Amino acid sequence: MQSLKVNLPGNRSYPIYVGTGCLDKLGEMLRLYMKTSKFILITDEQVASHYSGVFLPSFEKAKLHLDTIVVPAGEQTKNIETYHDLMTRFLELGAARDWAVIAFGGGVVGDLAGFAAATYMRGIPFVQVPTTLLAQVDASVGGKTGINHPRAKNIIGAFHQPALVWIDLAVLRTLGQRDLISGLAEVIKYGIIHDRDFFAFCEKNRTLLLEKDEHVLSDAVLRSCAIKADIVARDEREHSVRAFLNFGHTIGHALENLGGYERIRHGEAVFLGMLAEARLSTQLGLLSQTEYQRIERLLRQIPLQAVIEGIEPDRVMEVMRHDKKVQAGRLRYVLPISIGEMHIIEEPDPGLVREAVLHVLNDGWVCR
Numbered sequence: 563m564q565s566l567k568v569n570l571p572g573n574r575s576y577p578i579y580v581g582t583g584c585l586d587k588l589g590e591m592l593r594l595y596m597k598t599s600k601f602i603l604i605t606d607e608q609v610a611s612h613y614s615g616v617f618l619p620s621f622e623k624a625k626l627h628l629d630t631i632v633v634p635a636g637e638q639t640k641n642i643e644t645y646h647d648l649m650t651r652f653l654e655l656g657a658a659r660d661w662a663v664i665a666f667g668g669g670v671v672g673d674l675a676g677f678a679a680a681t682y683m684r685g686i687p688f689v690q691v692p693t694t695l696l697a698q699v700d701a702s703v704g705g706k707t708g709i710n711h712p713r714a715k716n717i718i719g720a721f722h723q724p725a726l727v728w729i730d731l732a733v734l735r736t737l738g739q740r741d742l743i744s745g746l747a748e749v750i751k752y753g754i755i756h757d758r759d760f761f762a763f764c765e766k767n768r769t770l771l772l773e774k775d776e777h778v779l780s781d782a783v784l785r786s787c788a789i790k791a792d793i794v795a796r797d798e799r800e801h802s803v804r805a806f807l808n809f810g811h812t813i814g815h816a817l818e819n820l821g822g823y824e825r826i827r828h829g830e831a832v833f834l835g836m837l838a839e840a841r842l843s844t845q846l847g848l849l850s851q852t853e854y855q856r857i858e859r860l861l862r863q864i865p866l867q868a869v870i871e872g873i874e875p876d877r878v879m880e881v882m883r884h885d886k887k888v889q890a891g892r893l894r895y896v897l898p899i900s901i902g903e904m905h906i907i908e909e910p911d912p913g914l915v916r917e918a919v920l921h922v923l924n925d926g927w928v929c930r
């Protein structure tokens with residue numbers, strides 16, 4: 563297995579392990595690595611149907627106690643009712659401060675289980691075992707946890723860093739094309755915001771990434787996690803560089819919201835948002851045409867299945883005003899000024915923002 567480290571102050575640094583076919587080694591690892599011996603694994607119905615019982619032998623061998631809670635799959639599970647049910651189950655199980663939570667699933671399970679761990683008894687440790695590409699390269703690293711409010715996504719949450727991230731690339735073999743592409747949005751995003759060479763790697767290996775070539779995916783996951791780990795270590799609470807991770811997300815979140823989270827998946831929204839925000843950057847004179855065209859070429863080569871018909875640009879503008887990224891009434895965009903280099907812009911000309919949104923919506927997503 564390969565490993566990386568997220569360096570944080572106050573004994574909160576943690577490792578990210580990346581391997582292939584390593585789920586059944588988790589128990590032994592936790593025995594060595596964690597002080598606790600009692601774990602509650604939280605997963606969803608879909609993941610449970612694929613991997614039921616996969617952890618038990620290694621937990622038994624390591625003499626660790628393991629309870630499992632299965633929640634329904636899907637974004638709508640990240641709500642206050644499921645969270646409340648989890649608290650009830652924790653109490654029924656007699657969970658105490660010396661217990662830990664394992665989040666085994668995609669971003670929804672990671673956020674929900676992480677938030678349950680962050681708040682139960684004012685915080686117990688948790689471990690991330692992400693099962694989607696998106697969760698492996700983004701959501702499982704960095705300690706953002708939370709649930710949705712009917713009026714706003716991820717608005718109830720806490721920073722709570724995991725004690726360990728355990729990534730098994732073999733789980734990606736069963737990942738559907740739409741989920742793969744959703745994860746690739748965040749992978750390509752790392753190239754644009756932070757690492758020109760990695761962007762070139764994504765250009766060169768686009769087809770292999772879409773074909774789930776294990777060698778190329780492994781490199782992509784490791785490099786993405788290394789970039790995220792570096793950014794989180796420099797700015798854990800998003801006062802500065804961590805905001806760069808929001809590239810494509812300001813417009814993207816609004817599209818995702820208007821698409822009802824199903825017509826447009828998170829990563830698909832990030833693709834659309836990155837294209838619109840890169841265009842905005844060019845219209846503002848920050849990003850050269852050549853750099854824009856290079857970004858556009860790669861993004862447009864990814865076959866999205868998002869349904870964007872019927873989304874009105876004025877509604878997108880309206881939804882963006884309620885974004886978490888509004889600070890003191892001012893909406894902030896992180897925009898590329900070249901591939902690998904970002905800049906934060908407050909309140910750009912709304913006419914240009916609308917034009918960039920319209921460009922993406924009008925043009926559909928025609929693969930080039």
Ligand code: GLY
Pocket residue numbers: 700701703704706804807808
């Ligand atoms: N997904 C963005 C962040 O972790 O900051």
